[in-house]
Amino acid sequence: MNSKRKIPVAEPAIGKEELDFVNEAVTSGWVSSAGSFIGRFEKLFAEYCDAKYAFATTSGTSALHLALESLDITFGDEVIVPTFSFIATANAVSYTGAKPIFVDSENTTWNIAPELIEAAVSEKTKAIIPVHLYGHPAKMDAILQVASKYNLSVIEDAAEAHGALYKGRKVGNIGTMGCFSFYGNKTITTGEGGMIVTDNVEVADRLKLLRDHGMSSKHRYLHTVLGYNYRMTNLQAALGVAQLNKIESLLDAKNQIAVRYNKLLKTIPGINLPTDSEWAVRSTWLYTLTVDKDLFGKTRDELMVFLDSCGIDTRPAFPPMHMQPIYNTGQSLPIAEKLSETGISLPSSVNLLDSEIDRVAKAIKTFYERK
Numbered sequence: 001m002n003s004k005r006k007i008p009v010a011e012p013a014i015g016k017e018e019l020d021f022v023n024e025a026v027t028s029g030w031v032s033s034a035g036s037f038i039g040r041f042e043k044l045f046a047e048y049c050d051a052k053y054a055f056a057t058t059s060g061t062s063a064l065h066l067a068l069e070s071l072d073i074t075f076g077d078e079v080i081v082p083t084f085s086f087i088a089t090a091n092a093v094s095y096t097g098a099k100p101i102f103v104d105s106e107n108t109t110w111n112i113a114p115e116l117i118e119a120a121v122s123e124k125t126k127a128i129i130p131v132h133l134y135g136h137p138a139k140m141d142a143i144l145q146v147a148s149k150y151n152l153s154v155i156e157d158a159a160e161a162h163g164a165l166y167k168g169r170k171v172g173n174i175g176t177m178g179c180f181s182f183y184g185n186k187t188i189t190t191g192e193g194g195m196i197v198t199d200n201v202e203v204a205d206r207l208k209l210l211r212d213h214g215m216s217s218k219h220r221y222l223h224t225v226l227g228y229n230y231r232m233t234n235l236q237a238a239l240g241v242a243q244l245n246k247i248e249s250l251l252d253a254k255n256q257i258a259v260r261y262n263k264l265l266k267t268i269p270g271i272n273l274p275t276d277s278e279w280a281v282r283s284t285w286l287y288t289l290t291v292d293k294d295l296f297g298k299t300r301d302e303l304m305v306f307l308d309s310c311g312i313d314t315r316p317a318f319p320p321m322h323m324q325p326i327y328n329t330g331q332s333l334p335i336a337e338k339l340s341e342t343g344i345s346l347p348s349s350v351n352l353l354d355s356e357i358d359r360v361a362k363a364i365k366t367f368y369e370r371k
């Protein structure tokens, strides 16, 4: 690999097993949503998350939408979400006709601040969607406590957190159900794709029904409820099985990247490293830090422009959803606003070379030292 290539933020690790499995799926003729890889992927993923059931979907977004639909969430309902997330978290709520209610983040984990949730609960609230942002688990005990007080469902948005541990438990199956994404930049990928995991048999039956046009499992072409086509293809699942087979090494590689960045960047003033809580094991998705311009001397945006000129791709942290033009609630949610303004994701692909991490860290240091 050329060490002077433009370093991407996140590229997939596709190897021989992926190619062999996809080849097998294609040549089997089962290219749509029947075929042996689907069941295999779901079974393996359920096991991986210590869940009884897993349902593969077309994307993380459709997984969230289906999860909400399975709970009959609809017009007039409200769902509490952290404002600091990718837009899909709130959009999935809007697709059902319900209203997303935005809550501020914590400074440490960057996830929904549990102590602020209760004030956002109304008689219309039906569910909470905590997001394990950038792979760090949300404070599930406190979230589940509010949920149980008000009889709310909890859908974990684990799109960025495959394999992360909350108090020793895999995220995704701690609440009512959990949703994952397998988009190309995620820790494991199926190109596009998603998964819902749950232990709840009633939810599982609903998910199965709604994912396949609401078609009765006993009578073909009998549709009792309005459903969707959110089925994953066998080709995607083939990729997914191969990726899942090596998830531990992928997570390990990502963790090593974080360790190396932490070591190289920790002494640069104004660079605030991601915080790891002692009760959690982060699954580093994108290594994301914040820039304190008073100490660093330049803004996050200036740093992004500089790194781009050095052939290093980065991403800004997600804009808070309450400030997005489609939602624009007029709220002031200062922690999320600050994190969003100062957060930057550095190259985090599992294939990243140590020399490339060193190049990124050196560029940040050079920019800091430049007057």
Ligand SMILES: Cc1ncc(COP(=O)(O)O)c(C=O)c1O
Residues within 6 Å of the ligand: 059, 060, 061, 062, 085, 086, 088, 089, 131, 157, 159, 160, 180, 181, 182, 183, 192, 193, 194
């Ligand atoms: C937090 C979060 N939720 C949901 C999604 C949606 O996943 P997908 O892109 O697979 O639809 C993403 C994806 O990128 C995400 O980061």
